[in-house]
Amino acid sequence: MWIALSFATPHGFVVYSGENLTEYELYIMPRRRRLLRLILVMAAAVVVVTWLHTRHVLFPTPTGNYFGDQLAQRIQGIPHRELTSLFQAGNHNERLSSNLNCREREAKDIRLTPRDVPFTALASVWRSGNTWVRHLVQQATGYGTSAIYCDKDILEAGYPFECEQTNRKRIMLVKVHQPDPKFERTYVDRPPENILPFDRAVFLIRNPYEFIVANIYYKHLEVVPEEDFLKPKSRWRYGQPKLFEWWNDMNEYWLRNFSGPVYPLLYSRLRANVKGELRRLLGFIDVDVTDADVTCAVRNGEGHFHRPRRKWSKISSIVELFDSSLQSKINSSVAEFRKHLKLKYSIDWNEDIDDLLVNEPKT
Numbered sequence: 001m002w003i004a005l006s007f008a009t010p011h012g013f014v015v016y017s018g019e020n021l022t023e024y025e026l027y028i029m030p031r032r033r034r035l036l037r038l039i040l041v042m043a044a045a046v047v048v049v050t051w052l053h054t055r056h057v058l059f060p061t062p063t064g065n066y067f068g069d070q071l072a073q074r075i076q077g078i079p080h081r082e083l084t085s086l087f088q089a090g091n092h093n094e095r096l097s098s099n100l101n102c103r104e105r106e107a108k109d110i111r112l113t114p115r116d117v118p119f120t121a122l123a124s125v126w127r128s129g130n131t132w133v134r135h136l137v138q139q140a141t142g143y144g145t146s147a148i149y150c151d152k153d154i155l156e157a158g159y160p161f162e163c164e165q166t167n168r169k170r171i172m173l174v175k176v177h178q179p180d181p182k183f184e185r186t187y188v189d190r191p192p193e194n195i196l197p198f199d200r201a202v203f204l205i206r207n208p209y210e211f212i213v214a215n216i217y218y219k220h221l222e223v224v225p226e227e228d229f230l231k232p233k234s235r236w237r238y239g240q241p242k243l244f245e246w247w248n249d250m251n252e253y254w255l256r257n258f259s260g261p262v263y264p265l266l267y268s269r270l271r272a273n274v275k276g277e278l279r280r281l282l283g284f285i286d287v288d289v290t291d292a293d294v295t296c297a298v299r300n301g302e303g304h305f306h307r308p309r310r311k312w313s314k315i316s317s318i319v320e321l322f323d324s325s326l327q328s329k330i331n332s333s334v335a336e337f338r339k340h341l342k343l344k345y346s347i348d349w350n351e352d353i354d355d356l357l358v359n360e361p362k363t
Contacts, residue, residue: 102292104300107160110144116169119197120285121176123254124204125247127214129267130175132303133204134159136278137172140297141287147175148196172285173202179253181246183239202281203254205337206267207354208247208330212240213318226312229321240326244333251337255344264345268353274298317356 124130134145144161155162168174178195216224216236254262263284270277275298282289341347
């Protein structure tokens with residue numbers, strides 16, 4: 001017959017039995033083995049979590065919030081770089097994946113911002129480089145840009161939110177050509193103009209001579225022979241004063257009358273120093289990216305609608321395409337706005353970087 005007795009001790013329950021086994025062999029030793037196994041499992045878990053943290057899979061830093069689904073992006077093949085970008089708004093810093101391989105971001109790589117951002121206009125007259133600016137911003141940040149219009153050609157060329165209407169507060173820039181040209185309202189029956197309530201604006205300014213010359217084109221990448229510019233009587237020649245009036249109206253509204261913060265972006269300065277001007281633009285719209293992000297954006301900055309430089313044969317400057325009276329008005333207006341940009345925004349508009357000469361200077 002087998003008899004067993006047990007009672008509590010400081011080491012646990014001690015069991016006595018009729019067998020030839022001690023209490024240590026029966027109970028205390030197995031319990032210590034279990035405790036040792038638990039300690040080893042916990043130590044292994046600490047090692048694994050620490051390794052994942054160093055790989056930035058679990059937590060980006062001891063402070064801040066992880067953002068961007070970095071692990072999912074690696075699985076999906078979204079381009080990223082070892083350096084990361086911080087998307088900043090308010091008092092929050094959230095992590096944004098970067099472009100490790102420095103390849104051009106495709107439409108599938110462009111996303112909405114994770115939360116609302118200030119409603120930001122990218123305002124300009126036509127043919128001022130706004131599509132190029134949008135391309136640079138998308139390449140640097142991975143976030144989408146949009147327009148109050150819906151251009152199907154642009155939509156299909158790497159701008160997946162071109163026609164976005166419902167999530168405009170999650171868009172980096174929204175292209176707008178407002179106030180509308182007065183001459184359009186003369187010939188086209190339109191409802192009263194309604195400029196959307198933008199919180200802030202990037203105002204893209206192009207030299208009026210370049211702007212007016214560029215507006216002989218009606219379609220993206222359209223080719224127009226030089227002879228069409230030289231015709232003394234043409235629709236384009238007739239429209240020059242009206243285009244210039246609109247250029248003035250746009251400058252007046254966005255530089256003097258718009259109530260929110262404005263960042264004047266000179267097309268000529270951007271063309272001369274893409275990296276520096278892009279960095280300053282991203283600072284204005286509160287996106288803190290790395291130098292690698294900006295470098296890759298510049299490297300992939302050609303875009304899809306860049307018209308090659310025209311080779312002129314019969315003029316030495318595009319100013320020659322304008323009569324003396326209009327030249328005088330344009331020069332006076334440029335001088336006025338140049339002074340305004342310097343006084344209010346501390347921006348130098350140096351005329352020597354404007355692309356008015358049609359051929360490279362001979363050496």
